[in-house]
Amino acid sequence: MKCFFLITSFLTFLFPQAFAFELNVSDQPNDDGTRLAIRWDPLPPDELRPIDPESYLLLRSEESDGEYIQVDIVSSLDPSREKIDEKLTEGQPYFYKLVYSDSAISWESNVAGPVAPEENWYNTARTNVLIGIIITAAFVGWFIILGKKGKSLYLRPIAGLNAMDEAIGRATEMGKPILYSSGRGKMERPASIASMNILGSVAEKVASYGTPLIFPNNDPVVTAVAQEVAREGYTKAGHVDRYDPDNIYFVTDSQFGYAAAVDGIMIRERPATNLFFGTFEAESLILAETGNSIGAIQIAGTDSSIQMAFFIVACDFVLIGEELFAASGYLSGDPQVVGTLKGSDYLKVIIIILILFGAVVGLLNQEWFVNLFLTA
Amino acid sequence: MDSGLICVSLFTSEGVGIWIASILTLAIYSFLYRDNPIYRFSESLLIGISVGFLLVTTFDTTLLPKAFEPVGKGIIGISESGGINSFAIFVWILIPVVLGFLMFTRFVPRYAWMSRVALALYIGFGAGASIPANMQSYILRQIDATIRPFLNIDSFWSLVNALIVLVGLISTLFYFFFSKEQKGAFGKITRLGTFYLMIFFGATFGYTVMARISLLIGRLTFLMKDWLGLIS
Incomplete structure (x- = not known):
């Protein structure tokens, strides 16, 4: 050796x-x-x-x-x-x-x-993300401009939303409150933002009828935003005097502490209508089952795919996935929200075309096209 | 399995904890019968403790290390070394701290509007920062995962598998197309999307119920093993 x-x-x-x-x-x-x-x-x-x-x-x-x-x-x-x-x-x-x-x-x-390691300001591996965002922004921006110019933008009817007026009217007739929950999502989540848009429309309606709106919260920031949104809804309806900030309050950030609290509120206050819009986790079925047991009419909408199944079995109407975001545009009629929805619709068409083309190109073993969608 | 009931001793530090946890577990389960004072007590206890815990952890993990200590160090840095650099760093630390404290203006109705500045920045930044992540995980990766199997078709069944996913994705995407009413041929495609959605919901329901039952088994095991000693 x-x-x-x-x-x-x-x-x-x-x-x-x-x-x-x-x-x-x-x-x-x-x-x-x-x-x-x-x-x-x-x-x-x-x-x-x-x-x-x-x-x-x-x-x-x-x-x-x-x-x-x-x-x-x-x-x-x-x-x-x-x-x-x-x-x-x-x-x-x-x-x-x-x-x-x-x-x-x-x-x-x-x-x-x-x-020496150097920080990079631009991640070249995510250029496809940038292009995707630019295309999306272009579509959304275009439809927002069209909406603001007064062009009528059609949105198909959504069953759960058509029932919203009926649910609010039922609570009013029964003289019982409406319970609203946005689940456990932080305020920056798209579902929480959509939930606040829906809350604004609901607050406007309940303000007209004089029906109490109870909103126990899981997050202090969501509480602050919800109070602002609800006040604005009551103001729009011309009944800001009926707005009670004590009905929109922070309970706890603990998941099951929140579930226990909302269950207790349901049993004691006996709301006629429960509205669950936002991001929900394991507490979804606990809330919906309790609401079902007290005979409340329940409408739910969430972006949490796993929890949708639980809402479907326990609620009267469910907004599935993106229908939650559509709901906020549908109810508010805000051209910005409606424009966003229309823009995302056209983005879906592009995605479908890309997928079909990608499948054909993939069968021809052209890996370069498939690799366009790889991200780091 | 032991036949006798051998409760854990109440006179040890561990035993006290097990007894309290067991009694509170039963108190919460009493809601299954109906609302009652025992449930209300345990509900209030749970909420009170969780809020207290939140306050302490927020102070220890957020306020102290991210607000008070950096501001204190910034003040010391300026007083000791001075200079524009120390001051600039101090301002960068101070901006988020001031924005955070603006939230407290909600307690003074006259200045409550100031909290909107902090809220707007928080929501705007959070929503904006999530856009690239959503584009990457919900769009690009989904497209990639749907079409990549077509590169590796090595049998008839792998083609069938890839086609099932492709058809499911496209029909479900059409279901969430809001600009057109679900009628005619388009309605038939969206109906197919609904079937796929229902299969997904059924699968996730079963899967999650199984997970919940395992949680129940865990709790029952705690009661029967750690507390009552019925299981060895």
């Missing part, structure tokens, strides 16, 4: 390029400046070919002759021959080397570096 090392060392001295094992380090593209990519030639290096070690140590240092610390154990069988070193400091130069040592031999690769 010693003879082999002597020969390989001599040959390496004569032909360094032919035998040199290369370890490379480069900045990881499209990141926040905390990662470097380390790549290496196929293992083992020629010097270690007779013993062919299973693993090597990848070491890192901030100085070429400084103290090296272990980053990872590299398997010689790893086909990627790459390691992404993470959680580094932006702008700090780093050096790397691969080492192997046992009782008989000690080997070190070349020192790769210095390379």
